[in-house]
Amino acid sequence: MYPELGQFALILALLLAVLLSVVPLVGSVTGRDTLQAYARPLSAGLFVFIAIAFGILTHAFVTDDFSVAYVANNSNSMLPWYYKFSAVWGGHEGSLLLWILMLAGWTLAVAIFSRRLPSVMIAQVLSVMGIVCVGFLLFIIMTSNPFDRMLPNVPADGADLNPLLQDFGLIIHPPMLYMGYVGFSVAFAFAIAALINGRLDAAWARWSRPWTTVAWAFLSLGIALGSWWAYYELGWGGWWFWDPVENASLLPWLSGTALMHSLAVTEKRGVFKSWTVLLAIVTFSLSLLGTFLVRSGVLTSVHAFASDPERGTFLLALLGITIVSSLALYAFRAPVVHVRARYGSLSREIFLLLNNVLLVAATLLVMVGTLYPLVLDYLDMGRLSIGEPFFNLTFSPLALAAGLLLGAGIFSRWKKTDGGWLGRKLLWPLAISVVATAAVMVTYGEFKPWAFAGCFVAIWVTVATFWDLWDKSSSRKGRLQGLKRQSRSYYGMVLGHLGLAITMAGATVASNYGIERDVRMVPGDTAVVGDYQVLFTDIGERRGQNFTAQYGSFDLSLDGQYVATLHPEKRQYLVQRNVMTEAAIDAGLFRDVFVAIGERITDDAWAIRIQYKPLVRWLWLGALFMAAGGFLAIADRRYRIRERASDRQGAEPGRRGDVAEAMS
Template sequence: MYPELGQFSLILALLLAILLATVPLVGAISGRDHLQAFARPLASGLFVFVAIAFGLLTQAFVTDDFSVAYVANNSNSLLPWYYKFSAVWGGHEGSLLLWILMLAGWTLAVAVFSRRLPSVMIAQVLAVMGMVTVGFLLFILITSNPFERLLPNVPADGADLNPLLQDFGLIVHPPMLYMGYVGFSVAFAFAIAALINGRLDAAWARWSRPWTTVAWSFLTVGIALGSWWAYYELGWGGWWFWDPVENASLLPWLAGTALVHSLAVTEKRGVFKSWTVLLAIVTFALSLLGTFLVRSGVLTSVHAFASDPTRGAFLLGLLAITIVSSLTLYAFRAPVVHTRTRYGSLSREIFLLLNNVLLVAATLLVLVGTLYPLVLDYLGAGRLSIGEPFYNLTFSPLAIAVGLMLGAGIFSRWKRTDGGWLGRRLLWPAAFSLVLSCAGLLVYGGFTPWAFAGLLAAAWVTVTTLLDLWDKSGSRHGRWHGLKRQSRSYYGMVLGHLGVAMTMAGATVVSNYGVERDVRMSPGDSAEIGNLQVTFSELGQRQGANFVAQYGRFDISRDGRLIATLYPEKRQYHVQRNVMTEAGIDAGLTRDIFVALGERVGDDAWAVRIQYKPLIRWLWLGALFMAGGGALAIADRRYRIKVRSEQPATGDSRSRGQDEGVAEAL
């Protein structure tokens, strides 16, 4: 009975989504306030019924209701309860329902927290989000029903959750990633509403900016969690493989980073209006593209969910409708937008524009590298693999250029900057950054061009950010008073910049100075890696809840002193008989020691992978800094100011000195 109630709830949610997509929009076009007023109640009802459906599917997993096909295919009675909960989104149907729940949640959040916006604007925004929800609800009801029954042939037990997904990282990674993916639908909805109104002004950018920043922050954390999971769970010790599905999440992040920059300029100075709207459309389109790649079956990956061509065709149609309709509207509306604000060839506007150009170039690079092999394969022109060497050669220079541009842009001024003054201002930061990067090369043992460039960019961003913070803290009442005067948006920018620097430093050092050894070891053997001695002390076995594991005890010592003991495992799961690797990791702020058991190569000998990973934690710590910067920025009191009219707020009337915004936190 409960699965049928879940199915009925999804049908009711579809009906409410259709009403949300039409009634408020008709009210906005015709000027009927009573029709516009339906937007918020419909958004609330939509969320309630989607949440009921999700709760009933969760209940089916927790109670081992194997009469539901999706539960039978993705769970097992031996599965620990917390993995039963995460198994709800462990397969295609449930993860799609989680996506729709997130979309309904974002719609409800806009309805609740945008009460001060003009009623016409909010009606149009919620109507656009209703249209997107209609598409995904039709998708799940027609092709991906999570409540399909196996009656009367109910299996005695389930097929189990993929062992790769039986991990804490996969409990939190998909919700965070989806919050980012789906959150960009809000920026898209605001952009479409602005195009419908023909009002591409600073006001819509101000309304859209906090929502976009929140989505970008969630996506940042989601990508970092995915990288962290791949590092410790897959047993190879890498943190980014340029897998097409990994790229599918990176694409909207890159475009979204450009979008939050562009929104800052549009809000602050009233420029880049058409460009900002286009970025909002492109960012959400790339989120839909990622959904298509993961769920269409065109990719083979540990991350991919589905291989049903019908599902792929449906998603491709949804993607095409979204892109064609939004770009058609853009083509009609954007050309009439005119910007009266002027700025010089050396100004903060120019630096942010160049920043956008570099980010869009990086997005196009990753997009081509991801899709080109798929297109070749589809056309029967052969198979081509584009991997890490290609991206290291092409993406790395763009990332370094973005970092260098970011540091220079911090000291530029709106409208016009004197070139001589800027050059003198950047002289000492450049010299200090050069010294820091050279010191890093000495510490980690040698010069390589990429290591030097990466460390220089990271040092440059750090030094310029801290120097700007020092300058802004100056006050005739003392530096503490000067720091108190700065806005939360400014401190969000500082955190974001430092996060970028940390991520760049971590990626540079671990890629250029990490050490790896694959050795054959038996209990009692030792191996050297750098100045560390790794001793295989013991081989044992332990029983888990739904697996049996063979583990090795490895003692790590330096100069005869024990510094860590690691227990990497080889697990065999009872139901599917899959064999999985669980690495042993001694984590630290400055380095990780990574040990993984490979295959047995003799009666008591094993292939063992030993890795020394300097600064690898800085990758994920930097992502947390960036996301924290976003959270701090949206707490700025400017976003709680009441909107008294639909007239666009002019950027010139706001404070110029304090709010650089986390949108500049690249």
């Protein structure tokens, strides 16, 4: 009975979404306050019904209701309860329900946290989000209903969750990722609303910024979690494969970073408005593109959900309509009037614009690299593969250039920076960075050009960030006062940039100074990896809740000193019968040692994969810093200023109070 209620809840949600799309929008265009006021309650209702549907699906999983096809395909009675919970989003239908839950959640959040916005604006923003909800709800109800039943042939037990997904990483990676993807719909909605009502100004940028930053922070976390999960779960020790699905998540991140920075310029100086709006539309479009790519089967990937041409076509239509209409609106309504602002060639605006150029170039690169095989195939020009070697070669220079620019740009001033002054300012940081990088080369024992470049840029960014912090925090009342005086927004930026440096350092060192070996071992053998010795002591069988495993024991030593015992496993899951490698990792802040069991060569000889990975944890630590920076930035006081009297007196755009605010 409950699954039918769930289906009904979704239909009700669809109705509310349709109302949300139409009523406030009509109200905003005709100037009728009462209609506009429907936006908030409709958003709340929308969220409630989708949450009910999600709750019912979760209930079905937790109670092993195998009459529901989706539950039967993704769960099993032997599955531990926490995996039954995360199995809700383990397949296509459920993950879409999670998507729409997040979308409704963000819509509600915008409805709640935007008291200060003019009612016309908020009505339009929520209507646009409602339109997106309508699209996805239609998609779910018509092609991907998670509540389809299998009556009367209810299976005795389910097909089990893919063992790869039976993992802590899976519990949080998709939700974080979706929070990011879906979060960019808010910036998108703000952009569309601004194009509709023509009010595209610094205030608009100020309203959009925190929503964009939060979405970006979540996406950073989501991508990092995915990378971390792939690292320890897939058994090969890799952390980024430039797989199409991974690229699909990186695209909105790159574009979102550009958007974040562009919004800063538009907020501060009221310039580059058209560009910022375009970025907002593009970023969400890339989120949608990612959703399509993963589920349509057009690209080969280890991550892809089961593909279905019917769903692919529907999704493409949804994608197409949304993106084409937004870009058409943009083409017709975006301002082309030149703002008569002045910027020096080394002004902060120009540095941020150059940052955008590099980020957009990186976005284009990843997009072209991912879709090129598709284009060539369409033109009947053969099947091509574009993978790691290509991307590493072309992406790295862009990342390095962006880092170099960052270090210099931190010192730049709005409107105009004196070239001589900047040059002199950068001399000491440059010198320190070169020396520090040389020290790193010595520590790891070998000079490698790419390693030098990567470490240099990471150190350069760090030094510049701290140098600027030092400069800014100098105060007559003492250093501590100076530090306290800086805004959370500033510290958010500091953390964000430091996070980038940490990630770059991790990526550079792990790639260049890591050692990977595939060794044939029988119990009693010792393998040498760098300064570490790995002694294979034993291998036996053990049984888990829903699997049996070959359980190996390895003693790890550094220069002869015992460090730890590692227990990698090769599991066979009982229901789906696939074989999974569980690697054993001795983790540390400065290095990981990674041991995984490969094929069985003879009765007692095994192929063992051993890897030494210096600084690999910094990759994800940096992302944590970046996300923390984002969350800190939105906690800035300026977003918490109480409602001003001018805001409360009606909510029409273009009021003096708002204009004064916009100019502040």
